[in-house]
Amino acid sequence: MTQFRRYIPVIAVAIAVIILQVVLSKTGSTYYMTQITMSAFYALVVIGLCLLMGYAGQVSLGHAGFFAIGGYTAAVLTTFNLTAYSNTPVVSLCRSLGLLVQRQDIYGTDILAFSAWPAFAAAILLAIIIAFLIGLPVIRLKGHYMAMATLGFGLIIYRIVLGGRIFGQADGVSNVPPFRIIDGLEVNGRAAFRIESYYIAWFVVLAAMVLAINLVHSRVGRALRSIHENEEAAHSLGVNTYRYKLLVFILSAVFAAIGGVLLTHYNGSIGPSEVTVMKSVRYLVIVAVGGMANLWGALFMGVLLNFLSLRGVFGSYDDAVFAVILIAIMLFAPQGLLRMLNIRKISSLLPRRSNA
Amino acid sequence: MNLPQIVQYCFAGITVGSIYAIVAIGFNIIYNATGIINFAQGEFLILGAMLAITLNHFVALPIAIALSVVITTIVGGLIEIVFIRRARNASVLSLIVITIGISILMREAMLHIWDEKVRSLAYFTGTGVSSITILGAHISPQVLWVLGVSAVIVIGLTPFFRYTLTGRAMRACADDRMAARLCGINDKWMVTLSFMISAAIGALAGCVISPVTQTQYDMGAPLAIKGFTVAIVGGLGNSMAAVVAGLMLGLVEAFTMSQFDVAYKEAVSIVILLLILVLRPSGLFGKREIAAMRSL
Numbered sequence: 001m002t003q004f005r006r007y008i009p010v011i012a013v014a015i016a017v018i019i020l021q022v023v024l025s026k027t028g029s030t031y032y033m034t035q036i037t038m039s040a041f042y043a044l045v046v047i048g049l050c051l052l053m054g055y056a057g058q059v060s061l062g063h064a065g066f067f068a069i070g071g072y073t074a075a076v077l078t079t080f081n082l083t084a085y086s087n088t089p090v091v092s093l094c095r096s097l098g099l100l101v102q103r104q105d106i107y108g109t110d111i112l113a114f115s116a117w118p119a120f121a122a123a124i125l126l127a128i129i130i131a132f133l134i135g136l137p138v139i140r141l142k143g144h145y146m147a148m149a150t151l152g153f154g155l156i157i158y159r160i161v162l163g164g165r166i167f168g169q170a171d172g173v174s175n176v177p178p179f180r181i182i183d184g185l186e187v188n189g190r191a192a193f194r195i196e197s198y199y200i201a202w203f204v205v206l207a208a209m210v211l212a213i214n215l216v217h218s219r220v221g222r223a224l225r226s227i228h229e230n231e232e233a234a235h236s237l238g239v240n241t242y243r244y245k246l247l248v249f250i251l252s253a254v255f256a257a258i259g260g261v262l263l264t265h266y267n268g269s270i271g272p273s274e275v276t277v278m279k280s281v282r283y284l285v286i287v288a289v290g291g292m293a294n295l296w297g298a299l300f301m302g303v304l305l306n307f308l309s310l311r312g313v314f315g316s317y318d319d320a321v322f323a324v325i326l327i328a329i330m331l332f333a334p335q336g337l338l339r340m341l342n343i344r345k346i347s348s349l350l351p352r353r354s355n356a
Numbered sequence: 357m358n359l360p361q362i363v364q365y366c367f368a369g370i371t372v373g374s375i376y377a378i379v380a381i382g383f384n385i386i387y388n389a390t391g392i393i394n395f396a397q398g399e400f401l402i403l404g405a406m407l408a409i410t411l412n413h414f415v416a417l418p419i420a421i422a423l424s425v426v427i428t429t430i431v432g433g434l435i436e437i438v439f440i441r442r443a444r445n446a447s448v449l450s451l452i453v454i455t456i457g458i459s460i461l462m463r464e465a466m467l468h469i470w471d472e473k474v475r476s477l478a479y480f481t482g483t484g485v486s487s488i489t490i491l492g493a494h495i496s497p498q499v500l501w502v503l504g505v506s507a508v509i510v511i512g513l514t515p516f517f518r519y520t521l522t523g524r525a526m527r528a529c530a531d532d533r534m535a536a537r538l539c540g541i542n543d544k545w546m547v548t549l550s551f552m553i554s555a556a557i558g559a560l561a562g563c564v565i566s567p568v569t570q571t572q573y574d575m576g577a578p579l580a581i582k583g584f585t586v587a588i589v590g591g592l593g594n595s596m597a598a599v600v601a602g603l604m605l606g607l608v609e610a611f612t613m614s615q616f617d618v619a620y621k622e623a624v625s626i627v628i629l630l631l632i633l634v635l636r637p638s639g640l641f642g643k644r645e646i647a648a649m650r651s652l
Contacts (some may be wrong), residue, residue, distance in 0.1 A: 053449075057449070059449055059452060059453075061456075137630075137633070137634035138633075138634075140634075141633055143448040143449065143452065144392070144393040144448070144452060145588075145633055147393075147452050148393070148581070148584050148588075148629065148633070149629070149630055149633050151581065152581065152626040152629050152630055153630070155581065155622065155623075155626055156623055156626050156627070159620070159622055159623050163617070163620070277577060278460070281456055281460065284453065284456075285457075288453060316468075317464070317468075319460055319463075319464050320460070320461060320464035320465070320468075322460070323457045323458075323460035323461040323464060324457075324461065326453060326454075326456070326457035326460075327439060327454055327457035327458065327461065330443065330446065330450050330453050330454045330457065331439065331442050331443055331454070334446065334450055
């Protein structure tokens with residue numbers, strides 16, 4: 001029974017997603033779906049960061065970096081024209097393995113580049129490797145030190161993206177093709193694919209949520225919570241705190257990278273603005289507003305705040321709004337906004353920390 | 357590289373290095389009083405410079421700088437009273453997040469007050485083209501101002517912390533808050549004072565460096581990262597070591613710039629930061645030296 005109860009919110013959200021789509025289609029305001037889809041991709045980063053911050057108690061100011069590693073890897077691999085190298089053994093091997101795809105860009109030039117799936121795999125693999133290498137030393141650090149180290153990591157990625165010619169420098173990478181998952185199903189930013197992409201995005205988000213919920217309830221999750229409560233005590237009971245924290249760090253990086261890959265295919269481009277410190281701070285704000293160790297709160301706030309921001313509701317005060325929310329939450333409602341409101345109905349729908 | 361070039365790079369290095377040291381000392385003063393890192397430290401420099409630039413339209417340069425330091429000091433104090441004091445029982449994680457929020461808020465406020473134009477304060481003596489020749493290298497007189505003011509700040513803080521009652525009270529709070537309170541020291545106001553001093557020296561540093569590096573609303577964050585690097589290299593809380601570390605980082609940066617692309621300048625300090633954090637989190641200067649230098 002308890003097993004089943006923890007998935008009730010998943011079903012509830014799935015139904016809400018369907019109802020929202022129907023309502024938006026009936027009222028002819030499907031254009032809202034574009035931003036909702038984008039918010040869902042950003043929410044992936046937030047879910048991963050929520051696991052890291054709320055459950056493992058590790059602060060990261062560099063998750064925009066992992067988002068960018070995913071996005072830029074996918075963007076570069078799917079747009080970099082290999083036609084000139086088509087006779088080299090590596091390229092012909094990739095071709096015979098079916099990893100490459102031949103297409104024409106808008107000017108009619110022939111482009112030979114990696115297709116979306118191998119690029120996706122490469123992006124995730126790269127994110128795992130980098131998260132492992134960065135996490136290995138950084139996870140040992142505490143509080144300020146970890147915050148600054150991850151901030152430094154984010155800044156290095158920003159510099160690399162801004163300075164590397166292959167990453168398009170300040171312009172970023174554009175003309176990224178859509179992500180064809182199987183024939184007839186693709187993540188595509190064009191209006192015709194709006195509903196399709198919307199459902200794919202939410203499917204991925206809910207899959208990530210199920211994974212996260214299961215993780216929280218598993219042996220790993222219990223170990224993480226014990227770390228969060230009292231690291232020394234956990235350690236003395238034989239919990240390998242270091243390994244679990246590293247695991248969650250890598251997992252959160254993978255979530256961020258998946259979000260990056262999908263959003264890049266959806267937008268058709270990625271630029272350095274995705275890698276700024278402010279982006280990393282923004283993810284952190286959302287996790288804090290959601291209530292740190294509250295996956296559903298993080299998801300809800302992630303979609304809501306990103307949606308409002310993407311719709312331009314905050315105007316030129318966008319970053320300032322996030323800063324004010326951040327300070328206000330930390331001062332007045334460290335348990336998150338949802339808990340502060342204490343609306344019974346909402347909070348009974350959203351499981352508490354003990355059985356989230 | 358010939359001698360004049362080396363001298364030139366050395367001067368460039370110690371100029372920015374001394375500013376990094378001032379930022380690091382700002383970090384240290386607040387860290388010693390509260391145990392938190394104030395991510396908004398870089399914004400104090402920019403705020404100080406921006407205020408002085410605007411005030412300089414109405415009053416003479418020295419008065420403009422003095423006023424800007426006073427205003428920034430008040431802002432620093434208010435930040436502590438309004439935000440930090442309320443969150444006294446919060447975890448380190450929350451305090452970090454709060455100061456990050458403050459830094460963004462200050463940056464955005466400056467963006468809306470002063471827009472995104474790059475500005476700079478007038479040269480204290482001479483103009484942008486006047487220079488002094490030292491060992492064949494051409495040095496702007498402003499560089500000497502930067503070095504002089506930094507030296508005054510560093511040297512001035514030592515007797516303040518060592519001999520004045522307030523300075524000693526602050527050190528007592530840093531050592532043992534409870535014991536200090538039992539001695540009748542108002543520890544709340546000592547924390548406020550630490551924010552005010554950090555803001556004041558930040559504003560002053562921002563003003564002297566402004567003619568050389570110019571000032572833009574979003575230049576605070578990189579300065580904070582470098583100041584933090586310096587504070588960590590020297591060992592958190594250790595201000596004398598921060599001066600040495602600051603000059604070292606400045607020199608390393610200057611000579612990297614002479615060899616590599618300017619774009620990698622920022623990466624250098626971050627790589628150093630990561631290496632130090634991983635290899636020697638207590639800083640380059642070991643524990644024993646910290647104890648000896650702690651007297652500042």
